[in-house]
Structures are given as structure tokens and as C-alpha cells.
Amino acid sequence: MDMSQYLQIFIEEANEHVQSLNQCLLQIEKDPEDKKVLNEIFRSAHTIKGMAGTMGFTKMTKLTHDMENVLHSIRNDEIKITSDLVDVLFKCLDALENYVNSVVTTAGEGDKEYNNVIVSLNQILENKGTISHSPTSKELNSQTPVENDKYITARLDIDEFEQHAVNKAIDMGINALKITIVLNKGCLLKSARAFILFQTLERYGEIIKSQPLVQDIEDEKFDFEFTVIVVSKEDGKLFSKELNSIAEIEEVIISKMSKYEDEGSVHSEKEKKAEVDFKAGESLEEVTTKQAVPQDTTKQNVARKTQRTVRVDIDRLDVLMNLIGELIITKTRLEGTDITTKPQEYHETLEYLDRITTNLNDSVMKVRMVPVETVFNRFPRMIRDISKDLGKEIELVMSGEETELDRTVIDEIGDPLIHLLRNSCDHGLESIAKRKQLGKSEVGKINLKAYQSGNYVIIEVADDGAGINTEKIRAKAIETGIVSREAAAAMSQQDAIELLFMPSFSTADKVTGLSGRGVGLDVVKTKIEQLGGTVEVETSIGKGSKFMIKLPLTLAIYQALLVNVGTEKYAIPLGSIYQIYNWQAQDVKTVQGQEVILLRNMVVPITRLANSLEVPNSDSKSQKQLKIVIVRKGEKLTGLVVDSVIGQQEIVIKSLGKLLTGIKYLAGATILGDGNVALIIDVNSIT
Amino acid sequence: MADSQIHEFETRQFIVFSLGEERFGIDSLKITTIDRMKTITRVPKTPDYIKGVINLRGDIIPVMDLRAKFNLPLAEETEDTRIIILKLEEISIGVIVDQVIQTIQLGGESIESASSLINSAASDYIFGIGKVDGEIVTLLNFEKIIKL
Numbered sequence: 044m045d046m047s048q049y050l051q052i053f054i055e056e057a058n059e060h061v062q063s064l065n066q067c068l069l070q071i072e073k074d075p076e077d078k079k080v081l082n083e084i085f086r087s088a089h090t091i092k093g094m095a096g097t098m099g100f101t102k103m104t105k106l107t108h109d110m111e112n113v114l115h116s117i118r119n120d121e122i123k124i125t126s127d128l129v130d131v132l133f134k135c136l137d138a139l140e141n142y143v144n145s146v147v148t149t150a151g152e153g154d155k156e157y158n159n160v161i162v163s164l165n166q167i168l169e170n171k172g173t174i175s176h177s178p179t180s181k182e183l184n185s186q187t188p189v190e191n192d193k194y195i196t197a198r199l200d201i202d203e204f205e206q207h208a209v210n211k212a213i214d215m216g217i218n219a220l221k222i223t224i225v226l227n228k229g230c231l232l233k234s235a236r237a238f239i240l241f242q243t244l245e246r247y248g249e250i251i252k253s254q255p256l257v258q259d260i261e262d263e264k265f266d267f268e269f270t271v272i273v274v275s276k277e278d279g280k281l282f283s284k285e286l287n288s289i290a291e292i293e294e295v296i297i298s299k300m301s302k303y304e305d306e307g308s309v310h311s312e313k314e315k316k317a318e319v320d321f322k323a324g325e326s327l328e329e330v331t332t333k334q335a336v337p338q339d340t341t342k343q344n345v346a347r348k349t350q351r352t353v354r355v356d357i358d359r360l361d362v363l364m365n366l367i368g369e370l371i372i373t374k375t376r377l378e379g380t381d382i383t384t385k386p387q388e389y390h391e392t393l394e395y396l397d398r399i400t401t402n403l404n405d406s407v408m409k410v411r412m413v414p415v416e417t418v419f420n421r422f423p424r425m426i427r428d429i430s431k432d433l434g435k436e437i438e439l440v441m442s443g444e445e446t447e448l449d450r451t452v453i454d455e456i457g458d459p460l461i462h463l464l465r466n467s468c469d470h471g472l473e474s475i476a477k478r479k480q481l482g483k484s485e486v487g488k489i490n491l492k493a494y495q496s497g498n499y500v501i502i503e504v505a506d507d508g509a510g511i512n513t514e515k516i517r518a519k520a521i522e523t524g525i526v527s528r529e530a531a532a533a534m535s536q537q538d539a540i541e542l543l544f545m546p547s548f549s550t551a552d553k554v555t556g557l558s559g560r561g562v563g564l565d566v567v568k569t570k571i572e573q574l575g576g577t578v579e580v581e582t583s584i585g586k587g588s589k590f591m592i593k594l595p596l597t598l599a600i601y602q603a604l605l606v607n608v609g610t611e612k613y614a615i616p617l618g619s620i621y622q623i624y625n626w627q628a629q630d631v632k633t634v635q636g637q638e639v640i641l642l643r644n645m646v647v648p649i650t651r652l653a654n655s656l657e658v659p660n661s662d663s664k665s666q667k668q669l670k671i672v673i674v675r676k677g678e679k680l681t682g683l684v685v686d687s688v689i690g691q692q693e694i695v696i697k698s699l700g701k702l703l704t705g706i707k708y709l710a711g712a713t714i715l716g717d718g719n720v721a722l723i724i725d726v727n728s729i730t
Numbered sequence: 731m732a733d734s735q736i737h738e739f740e741t742r743q744f745i746v747f748s749l750g751e752e753r754f755g756i757d758s759l760k761i762t763t764i765d766r767m768k769t770i771t772r773v774p775k776t777p778d779y780i781k782g783v784i785n786l787r788g789d790i791i792p793v794m795d796l797r798a799k800f801n802l803p804l805a806e807e808t809e810d811t812r813i814i815i816l817k818l819e820e821i822s823i824g825v826i827v828d829q830v831i832q833t834i835q836l837g838g839e840s841i842e843s844a845s846s847l848i849n850s851a852a853s854d855y856i857f858g859i860g861k862v863d864g865e866i867v868t869l870l871n872f873e874k875i876i877k878l
Binding site: 611655656657658697698699700701702703706707708709712714718719720721722 | 769771772773774775776780782783784785788789790791792820821822823876
């Protein structure tokens with residue numbers, strides 16, 4: 044059966060559920076006892092499983108199935124929620140997200156297997172000894188006996204997750220013990236004996252690893268010995284005493300694990316084998332992806348086509364329907380009204396028509412509006428991960444998530460915001476020790492706030508960290524030769540901060556995974572400016588800094604100046620216009636072949652639009668007086684010479700279509716009142 | 731490729747238009763609408779054969795001068811000049827032609843493969859040669875013409 048028509052629904056719903064899982068996991072980490080949230084998580088995971096199953100995405104189904112098992116055990120109070128467990132669940136979400144992304148681009152879930160995640164999941168289950176599972180290949184490998192060892196199971200294969208758990212335990216001052224237990228050769232009910240042993244162990248600690256696997260032990264699939272890793276507040280002596288008091292035990296070997304051991308020696312010669320296996324697996328994956336490519340290209344088109352959608356509140360559609368109805372009624376009324384006999388009624392109808400079209404315009408715009416929540420959603424999770432990485436305590440406070448922005452803007456602001464948030468975490472907030480020293484609360488606060496202000500939406504990223512040290516910026520700028528020593532000294536506070544937005548400028552002393560490479564703020568600025576917005580910074584040493592992004596509500600409609608160039612009409616976005624001048628032609632100077640004018644002691648280069656746009660029959664060359672529209676091009680000014688100015692008008696921006704993409708100097712087209720098309724000038728690219 | 735396409739269908743409708751003396755055909759399923767000549771806004775920095783863009787009921791559509799594309803001498807606009815709006819996959823494009831003449835039905839047996847007759851680069855643009863009432867109509871492959 045062809046499932047492609049359901050693909051879009053699947054993608055949207057899967058994304059929604061992954062997002063809700065993300066939020067719920069964050070909540071449950073804070074409050075592990077909250078059963079309601081847990082049920083929510085369970086439901087979402089179950090739904091994804093169901094959907095993936097229906098669509099035939101077996102890998103996703105398997106992953107969510109294993110997730111569900113773990114969640115089930117948590118719900119039944121068999122497993123306690125720990126930070127590590129949440130980590131694993133987050134990894135699952137990342138894997139699910141990757142699958143969904145793969146579905147978006149290729150209409151298939153892809154060839155990637157997240158075995159390590161699945162193994163981690165299963166291990167969580169096994170170590171708590173509840174639900175049985177078929178062992179994965181990794182475990183099977185680790186069970187191959189190594190003859191020259193005294194006790195086979197004493198050689199443990201420890202994966203990353205367990206290593207992490209052991210390290211964590213040691214960090215927290217909890218003992219991690221490796222306990223090898225050997226049963227009497229005459230022991231009859233081995234599994235029952237083992238069960239008693241496990242119970243004893245679990246009374247005093249938590250078993251994070253068992254070899255052989257718990258269910259194999261339960262099924263008596265082991266010789267006479269097994270090894271477990273236990274984390275416990277108690278020390279080895281107590282375990283030794285307790286375990287030895289159980290009957291039918293030959294020997295108990297307890298050794299304390301150190302951080303060093305589990306990183307290196309445990310793996311020993313098995314590492315080699317694992318490595319070979321891994322390589323084989325890798326090349327296999329490569330081959331399969333290569334094979335998959337050609338058949339994917341066709342599917343890709345299908346997926347792309349369905350990708351760009353907006354979910355619309357049905358109420359908003361109703362409003363649209365009503366307005367359209369009114370429009371039709373008004374049209375009929377106009378047709379029936381004779382302008383010569385009933386001019387009054389005719390004009391009233393026209394006014395009404397005007398009102399309807401304005402409302403219609405607003406309503407259609409509203410349909411395109413999406414709450415910023417859709418972008419903000421993923422930040423709590425990101426901040427959580429960053430705070431773990433950096434070893435800082437960070438609290439993210441968000442407000443105004445319901446503020447709406449045009450869909451096109453929403454799609455673009457995610458990355459800049461991530462940049463700013465990371466900056467705040469890394470550069471802004473001090474380390475815990477430093478904050479203590481300064482008498483600040485250990486928990487660093489980041490405020491993410493969105494609100495509407497007139498025709499703009501403002502998004503603020505504020506932290507209560509160290510603030511921006513402008514002295515440091517100046518010093519760095521001089522060092523890298525961006526400005527001279529004198530210029531730096533003469534700079535205002537604000538100008539110095541502006542330096543931060545220069546390409547490849549970074550004051551970070553060390554490059555971290557998060558920031559410091561100097562490819563941050565300039566990218567943020569460029570992106571926001573592309574969207575027709577601005578970025579501002581406020582900072583106060585020791586108190587924190589605030590980045591403010593100001594974005595237009597919508598990109599689709601804006602004010603523009605219409606100008607004549609030759610016989611053609613062009614639109615220049617009003618936002619970028621600085622001033623309009625009449626200039627004497629003889630006052631235009633030439634500097635190295637570039638025409639310039641001297642505007643209040645500023646040298647401003649000018650461009651004759653007729654030349655740049657190859658307009659035939661423009662008379663601007665012979666004119667004695669030039670009409671110059673001065674526009675802002677980033678920080679600089681440029682003059683555009685036009686033939687005449689028509690006036691200001693609200694224009695609806697339209698794309699030139701796929702065939703004519705990427706034409707220099709043009710930002711799009713708009714339809715004028717007479718039904719003809721005028722092209723919109725892209726001020727930033729004009730020379 | 732062209733051969734297999736020809737035998738795929740039984741009978742299809744084609745719109746026949748003229749450029750000078752020559753007659754060309756377009757698969758009618760690809761045509762959105764046929765419009766009278768209207769004001770075309772020139773777009774700078776585009777190839778010669780792109781005359782510019784028009785407003786078609788609120789959509790901006792690029793318009794191609796087929797004479798320029800086929801290196802034919804340019805013609806004056808007349809009462810008969812038409813813009814044929816095509817939708818090829820996701821792309822809409824207008825094509826200026828001298829005159830739209832008629833619609834015809836062509837079956838697989840009345841279309842000949844172009845490669846046997848014309849041996850030049852232009853044969854790429856041609857999907858086949860149709861014969862109607864003793865006249866020859868060149869059937870165009872517009873996907874190739876706008877290089878999809």
C-alpha cells in the first residue's frame with residue numbers, strides 16, 4: 044500500500060511527539076515522582092511506535108518498543124529514574140529525531156541503527172532484572188570464554204553507559220564494586236541461589252551490570268560463577284560478610300573499581316575483536332547507504348513537496364471564509380449599483396470593500412503566523428545538555444512563548460537564538476565557584492523573553508552573568524589589528540560592543556565545543572538582518588548582558604519606495620532608505636573610477652541604477668540634477684541614482700519563481716495597482 | 731527515452747502554434763492557460779530569451795521568447811501573439827508564440843521519433859514529429875527546453 048500520502052501527517056505528528064517527550068523528560072528529571080508526566084511520556088512513545096509500525100519503519104518501531112519496556116518498568120516502580128537513565132532516554136529521542144529527519148528528506152527511515160542506544164536500554168532493564176530480552180550481539184561477544192582467565196565472567200565488557208555510571212558513582216563518593224560469585228559445584232538450584240544473591244545485593248546497592256545477563260542467570264544459562272558490578276554506599280566488607288552467609292557459595296571475590304580501570308584494562312584483548320566487528324559494520328553501512336541513494340532521489344521530491352505546511356486554527360479559517368463571503372456579496376452589490384444614479388451608495392460599497400480587503404489581508408497574515416513556542420520548545424533540553432557539559436548550574440526562564448511570528452521568520456530564527464543562548468551559557472555565566480565567590484546564586488539564570496511591540500517582535504536573551512568586558516574587546520581588537528590603539532581608545536562603549544559582531548572576532552580565551560571560535564555573533568547579525576531585523580546589546584559588568592533581537596512581524600508585506608528608472612519601475616524597501624537628495628550632476632566626484640558624493644563630509648559611493656540594472660533609454664546620464672536615494676548597506680551608506688521618485692507604497696513581496704532564482708540585485712517582485720509587475724531591489728547586493 | 735515515451739500513450743491532445751512558417755505542438759496537459767500578450771516587466775541579468783515576468787492572477791510568471799530561444803529572427807507583436815502558460819513539474823513559465831492555431835489528437839502511430847530525422851543538438855528539444863492532414867508539426871519537449 045502506498046503510504047506516501049500519510050508521510051506528512053507522520054512527520055508532523057512524530058515531531059510533535061518527540062518534542063513533547065523532550066519536555067516531559069525534562070520535567071520528570073526534576074520531579075521523578077510525577078506519575079502524570081510519566082504516563083504522558085509513555086503515551087507519546089507508544090503513539091510513535093504505533094505510527095512508525097503502520098508506516099513500516101521497523102527500526103523506529105524497535106527503538107520505541109525498547110523505550111516502552113523501560114518506561115513500563117519505571118511505571119511499575121521497578122526502575123528508579125536517575126539522571127543517567129534520563130540521559131539514555133534523551134539519546135533515544137535524538138535517535139528518533141534523526142529517523143524522522145531522514146523520513147523528511149528521503150521518505151525512508153534510513154539505514155542507521157542506533158544499537159548502542161538499544162543496548163543501553165536493554166541493559167537498564169536487565170540490570171534491574173525484570174523483563175527478558177534476547178541478548179544483542181555485543182553481549183554474545185562478551186560471553187565467549189577466555190581460557191587463561193581464572194573466572195571467565197570476571198572479565199567484563201563494559202560499555203560507555205556503564206562506564207559513565209561507574210565514574211559518576213565514584214565521583215559522588217559511592218563505591219563501585221566488582222563482585223565475582225562462584226557457586227558450589229554441587230549447587231542444585233543455581234538460578235534460585237542466584238536470585239537470593241541478587242536480592243541481597245540489591246538490598247545494599249544497585250546492580251548496574253551483570254555477566255552473564257540476568258535473564259540468562261534466571262534461565263540457568265551459566266556455569267557456576269557470575270560477576271556483577273554494584274554501586275553502593277556500603278563497602279566491600281559488608282558485601283563479603285552478607286554474601287558469604289548465604290549457603291552453597293564457593294567463593295566471593297570483591298574488588299573495588301577505580302575510574303582508571305574501567306577505561307582501559309577491562310577491555311583488554313577483546314577490544315581488538317570489537318574493533319574489527321565495528322569496522323565491518325561500518326563498511327556495510329556505507330554500502331547500504333550508497334545503494335539507497337539512487338532510489339531515494341525520486342522520493343526526495345515527494346517529501347520536499349509535502350514539507351512546507353502550516354497548521355491553522357480552524358477559527359482562523361472560519362474568519363477567512365466569512366470575509367470571502369463578504370467579498371463576494373460586495374462584488375455583487377457593486378455590479379448592481381450604478382455610479383451615475385447612486386454615487387453615494389457606490390462609494391459606501393467601495394469603502395466597505397476596502398475594509399474587507401484590509402481584514403482579509405490581516406487574516407491571511409494570521410494564518411501564516413506561528414507561535415515562537417515552536418522554536419523555544421527545544422531550548423530547555425539544549426540548556427540542560429549544555430549545563431551538564433559545562434558543569435554549570437543553569438536555569439532557563441522563558442516567557443512570551445505565545446508571541447507569534449511569520450512562518451518564514453520562525454524557520455530562520457532558531458539558529459541565531461541557539462548561538463545567543465550558547466554564548467550566554469559559555470561566556471556570560473560564570474562558573475559555580477566564581478559565582479559563589481561573587482556572592483551570586485550558584486544557579487545562573489538565562490531569561491528568554493518574546494513580546495510584540497508595534498509591528499515588531501522583540502526576543503531577548505538575558506543572563507545574570509559577568510557582562511561584557513569592553514576593555515577586553517578593545518584589547519583584542521587592537522591585537523588582531525581590526526582597529527588602531529587610538530581608535531580603540533576613542534570608541535564609545537556601544538561601538539566597542541559592536542566589535543563583537545565583526546566576523547571571526549572572539550574574546551574567549553579558550554575554544555570550547557560551544558563557542559570561542561569567533562563564528563558566532565557575526566552570523567547571528569547577518570541572519571537577523573537578512574530577516575529585516577536588528578540586534579542590540581545591553582551589558583553591565585558583573586550583572587549580566589542582554590541581547591535583543593528585533594524582528595518584523597512578517598516578511599511578506601512591507602513599505603517600499605517606488606522609483607522610475609528609465610521606463611521601468613522599481614521598489615526599494617523603505618526600511619533601508621536613509622534619505623533622498625537632489626544632487627547637482629557636476630558635484631559628483633570620481634575616485635578611482637567610482638562615482639562618489641560628499642554628504643556632510645562623508646564620502647558616499649553612488650551607483651547609477653540604470654547601469655547596474657542595464658535599463659535601456661534612461662535619461663539619468665544627461666540630467667543636470669540627479670535624484671539620489673541614499674540607502675544603508677549594513678553599516679555603510681550607498682547612493683542609488685534613479686530618474687524620479689513615484690512615492691511610498693505598501694507592497695506584497697513575491698518570489699520570482701524557481702526559474703529565476705538568485706538574480707543579482709533583486710530581492711523579488713511585487714504587483715502594482717495597475718496589475719503590472721515591479722521588481723524589488725536588494726539593497727545589500729547592489730554595487 | 732523519446733521512443734519509449736511515444737509508445738506509452740494511445741492518443742493525446744496537442745495544442746498547435748506557429749513561429750513564422752513552422753508549426754509546433756505542446757502536450758495540452760501541460761498547459762495552464764493561453765493568454766493574450768500583456769505587459770512584460772524586463773528582468774535584468776537574465777538570458778536574452780527570458781523576456782521578463784508577468785502577473786498571472788497574482789503569481790509572478792517568467793516569460794520566454796521562443797523565437798529568441800530557437801535563434802529565429804524576432805517578430806513584431808501582432809493581434810495573434812499569445813502567451814502560453816505551461817506548468818512543468820513545479821515550474822510555471824510563459825512562452826510567447828506567433829499564433830495559436832488549433833488542437834489536434836495524435837496517436838502513437840502518427841508520431842515519428844525525432845532522432846531519425848534531425849541530427850543536431852536541437853533534437854534534444856524535440857519529442858517527436860507529428861503528421862496531421864499532410865502537415866508536419868514538431869512536438870516540443872519543454873522540460874528539456876528550460877533544462878529541468
